[in-house]
Amino acid sequence: MSYFFLDDYKDMEVYIPGEQPKEREYIKLNANESSFPPSPKVLEAISASQINGMSYYSDPHCMELRKAIGSVYHVSAEQVFVGNGADEVLGFCMKSFFKPGMKVCFPDLTYDFYRTYAQTYGLDYEQIPLKEDLSINVEDYVESERDVLLANPNNPTGKAISVDDIERIVAKNPKRMVIIDEAYVDYGIESCIPLVERYSNLVVVQTFSKSRNLAGARIGFAISTRDIIEDMNKIKFTFNPFNMSSMAIAAGVASVKDTEYLKECVAKIIHNRMEFEGHLKHMGFEVIEACTNFILVTHQKVSASYIYEELKKKGVLVRHYPGGKIDNYLRITIGTEQEMDTVTQLIDDIVKFDGHRML
Amino acid sequence: MSYFFLDDYKDMEVYIPGEQPKEREYIKLNANESSFPPSPKVLEAISASQINGMSYYSDPHCMELRKAIGSVYHVSAEQVFVGNGADEVLGFCMKSFFKPGMKVCFPDLTYDFYRTYAQTYGLDYEQIPLKEDLSINVEDYVESERDVLLANPNNPTGKAISVDDIERIVAKNPKRMVIIDEAYVDYGIESCIPLVERYSNLVVVQTFSKSRNLAGARIGFAISTRDIIEDMNKIKFTFNPFNMSSMAIAAGVASVKDTEYLKECVAKIIHNRMEFEGHLKHMGFEVIEACTNFILVTHQKVSASYIYEELKKKGVLVRHYPGGKIDNYLRITIGTEQEMDTVTQLIDDIVKFDGHRML
Numbered sequence: 001m002s003y004f005f006l007d008d009y010k011d012m013e014v015y016i017p018g019e020q021p022k023e024r025e026y027i028k029l030n031a032n033e034s035s036f037p038p039s040p041k042v043l044e045a046i047s048a049s050q051i052n053g054m055s056y057y058s059d060p061h062c063m064e065l066r067k068a069i070g071s072v073y074h075v076s077a078e079q080v081f082v083g084n085g086a087d088e089v090l091g092f093c094m095k096s097f098f099k100p101g102m103k104v105c106f107p108d109l110t111y112d113f114y115r116t117y118a119q120t121y122g123l124d125y126e127q128i129p130l131k132e133d134l135s136i137n138v139e140d141y142v143e144s145e146r147d148v149l150l151a152n153p154n155n156p157t158g159k160a161i162s163v164d165d166i167e168r169i170v171a172k173n174p175k176r177m178v179i180i181d182e183a184y185v186d187y188g189i190e191s192c193i194p195l196v197e198r199y200s201n202l203v204v205v206q207t208f209s210k211s212r213n214l215a216g217a218r219i220g221f222a223i224s225t226r227d228i229i230e231d232m233n234k235i236k237f238t239f240n241p242f243n244m245s246s247m248a249i250a251a252g253v254a255s256v257k258d259t260e261y262l263k264e265c266v267a268k269i270i271h272n273r274m275e276f277e278g279h280l281k282h283m284g285f286e287v288i289e290a291c292t293n294f295i296l297v298t299h300q301k302v303s304a305s306y307i308y309e310e311l312k313k314k315g316v317l318v319r320h321y322p323g324g325k326i327d328n329y330l331r332i333t334i335g336t337e338q339e340m341d342t343v344t345q346l347i348d349d350i351v352k353f354d355g356h357r358m359l
Numbered sequence: 360m361s362y363f364f365l366d367d368y369k370d371m372e373v374y375i376p377g378e379q380p381k382e383r384e385y386i387k388l389n390a391n392e393s394s395f396p397p398s399p400k401v402l403e404a405i406s407a408s409q410i411n412g413m414s415y416y417s418d419p420h421c422m423e424l425r426k427a428i429g430s431v432y433h434v435s436a437e438q439v440f441v442g443n444g445a446d447e448v449l450g451f452c453m454k455s456f457f458k459p460g461m462k463v464c465f466p467d468l469t470y471d472f473y474r475t476y477a478q479t480y481g482l483d484y485e486q487i488p489l490k491e492d493l494s495i496n497v498e499d500y501v502e503s504e505r506d507v508l509l510a511n512p513n514n515p516t517g518k519a520i521s522v523d524d525i526e527r528i529v530a531k532n533p534k535r536m537v538i539i540d541e542a543y544v545d546y547g548i549e550s551c552i553p554l555v556e557r558y559s560n561l562v563v564v565q566t567f568s569k570s571r572n573l574a575g576a577r578i579g580f581a582i583s584t585r586d587i588i589e590d591m592n593k594i595k596f597t598f599n600p601f602n603m604s605s606m607a608i609a610a611g612v613a614s615v616k617d618t619e620y621l622k623e624c625v626a627k628i629i630h631n632r633m634e635f636e637g638h639l640k641h642m643g644f645e646v647i648e649a650c651t652n653f654i655l656v657t658h659q660k661v662s663a664s665y666i667y668e669e670l671k672k673k674g675v676l677v678r679h680y681p682g683g684k685i686d687n688y689l690r691i692t693i694g695t696e697q698e699m700d701t702v703t704q705l706i707d708d709i710v711k712f713d714g715h716r717m718l
Contacts (some may be wrong), residue, residue, distance in 0.1 A: 002586035003559065004456040004536050005593075014596045017419050028415065037411035046606075051405055052396035054575035054610070056387065057568070060376050084443060088599040097363040120597040177363050200362065209416070216413035216605035227361035234364075237373045238479040240447040246575035247405075247606045251413070 008122070015116040018319060027339050030317040032155070032184070032294050034213040035335035036268070038251070039261040042214070045254035046247055058246035060237070065244070065252045069221055072256050073193050078226045081233060082252070083243055086183055086207035086220030087113060093203060093222060094121050096235045097177060098147075105146040107136055109325060111155050111181065130157070134288060134296075134326075138165040142172050151181040153189060156319065156331040158290025166192045170199045179203045186211035186266050187273075188291030193223050200225050210293055211266055212255045219244075219252045269293050273334045279344045283351050294333045296326065302351045304328045310350045316343055367481070374475040378676065386698050389676040391514070391543070391653050393572035394694035395627070397610070398620040401573070404613035405606055417605035419596070424603070424611045428580055431615050432552050437585045440592060441611070442602055445542055445566035445579030446472060452562060452581060453480050455594045456536060457506075464505040466495060468684060470514045470540065489516070493647060493655075493685075497524040501531050510540040512548060515678065515690040517649025525551045529558045538562045545570035545625050546632075547650030552582050559584050569652055570625055571614045578603075578611045628652050632693045638703045642710050653692045655685065661710045663687045669709045675702055 018031040066077040083089040100122030106114045108127040118125035128140045134157045141148050153160035170178045182204055185191050193204050203224040209215035236243055277287045280297055288296045308320035319331040425436040442448040459481030465473045467486040477484035487499045493516045500507050512519035529537045541563055544550050552563050562583040568574035636646045639656055647655045667679035678690040
């Protein structure tokens with residue numbers, strides 16, 4: 001730590017992203033990335049002339065991308081904010097609307113980064129316990145006086161609440177901001193974006209990192225009222241006006257317009273998920289019903305940490321959360337058919353031959 | 360403004376980037392971009408497999424790029440911070456080390472964004488007047504008790520101070536942070552990067568947007584002590600861990616390694632600048648001696664605002680700063696030989712035929 005680092009940060013916990021070991025090639029099923037390439041239109045969009053044109057600044061207003069997203073989600077470009085991944089979008093949302101001491105709530109089991117934000121911004125945060133079955137108790141959020149931050153579907157559980165439930169939370173108190181992070185929405189549930197036309201306290205965040213297969217391009221967006229988006233843009237212009245590269249803008253436009261390819265990839269993931277769930281149940285796993293590109297599972301006899309370690313030795317990365325409430329669960333991203341066949345076979349071997357490694 | 364926007368921001372001035380009109384094609388000499396394309400190695404680096412690999416997250420530690428930059432500047436990767444343009448790098452520097460009420464100083468005439476940062480972070484800032492000849496009075500900064508933020512060479516004047524002068528500022532008080540923004544350093548002066556090995560209070564910021572012809576790729580970096588860089592990375596990990604896209608990392612690595620191409624482009628710009636300066640002097644301009652890819656000029660008889668407007672009508676954008684101390688100056692970016700020939704001819708016509716438009 002340098003002499004200059006602000007005292008405020010001295011006890012700060014740093015967010016630790018999923019591991020990305022470099023010492024060998026892995027089948028990477030630990031960060032909910034897509035195993036499918038981006039839309040072929042992205043490859044076309046990042047042409048030689050696009051690359052050579054990078055000597056000029058990108059559009060700080062990112063209008064082409066905001067228009068393209070707006071057109072797909074039936075909102076105006078002025079209702080769309082874009083950033084370097086949903087993390088940056090949430091970061092700007094926090095910076096615009098939250099300051100130390102403000103009260104916010106989110107589930108005790110959700111995307112870890114919410115706690116990081118809450119700590120960074122000095123928020124008074126409540127982590128509301130999930131129900132026994134790892135689902136969200138909607139009433140907790142309807143009744144809370146705090147601002148609300150929910151991933152829907154939730155990560156790492158894969159469980160979702162309905163748009164009607166979200167509307168109940170949003171409608172209860174118009175002076176409370178409700179942020180819904182729909183990173184995984186395309187894998188099986190309805191988006192709550194249409195609600196932004198009727199409520200002035202809802203911010204919906206999505207990403208290109210999952211269903212659009214573009215985690216490495218860093219593209220995320222928020223849809224809300226014109227006023228909220230204008231505020232976020234103001235803050236962006238005081239921190240980093242040219243936040244998106246011209247390549248990211250071009251990739252985003254090409255990708256968001258290709259809804260056919262999105263549907264095709266999502267259909268494959270859902271198909272592979274259902275197949276994989278079937279196999280896992282057959283091997284003695286309990287599988288939480290998920291509407292995401294990952295599933296959270298636990299085995300009746302073999303410990304999650306053991307399966308995690310064995311899979312890693314065999315070249316497959318999945319996510320294990322040691323020490324907490326889901327210590328005996330694994331979160332496994334759904335990849336290609338071939339990847340899931342390999343993983344199925346490996347897990348089968350592990351639970352068969354290591355059945356003695358009881359819990 | 361939404362109900363939720365923090366009161367703190369209500370009087371905030373938004374930074375306004377140089378105009379980027381879309382209604383027609385311009386010769387763009389108003390934002391100090393390069394008219395040359397990026398290194399051909401960048402085109403090679405952003406291959407189809409690189410683009411298709413974007414379904415996976417980029418490296419949040421950006422180690423490949425930090426190593427490549429470190430290797431060129433003879434520092435370790437742990438002394439390099441990378442971000443989406445120098446603006447984001449400065450933003451993270453501010454967020455890490457500055458809080459409301461802290462005292463900072465910078466010239467009254469410099470990169471406008473410093474004032475924006477100072478306002479956003481609620482700093483107590485002093486804008487120290489330049490000398491009559493628009494140069495920096497080094498003693499002002501040696502003697503100030505405030506943290507120091509200097510662009511060297513300075514923008515929009517194009518004037519520089521020496522590494523020895525910077526060392527005097529840095530050495531005077533080790534408890535004061537000195538940030539030197541070397542965006543334009545490659546066009547004619549020595550970098551102060553070697554000083555980071557001897558002082559623990561110096562942060563040097565550079566960009567790929569100027570001499571590396573990659574403004575649209577959004578790549579900037581800071582070089583400092585390991586401790587300072589570690590602090591900035593901690594803050595990055597609480598705001599947006601995966602800040603750089605895999606394309607930006609690949610473009611940056613390819614570009615920074617190609618020092619031959621950098622030298623070639625810089626030599627062309629310096630050549631074109633000297634030619635252009637000669638022509639302008641011949642036409643009755645005073646030209647401030649610059650070591651940058653732009654020059655600041657004023658005409659003895661024709662007003663800057665008039666020349667600015669006439670050039671715009673004729674399809675050339677240059678920068679005019681209405682209302683202030685350099686109201687009668689124009690900042691003109693140095694482009695290709697062909698662009699400078701066109702601009703020279705246009706300016707010649709304007710000052711010849713409109714010589715009656717006296718000041």
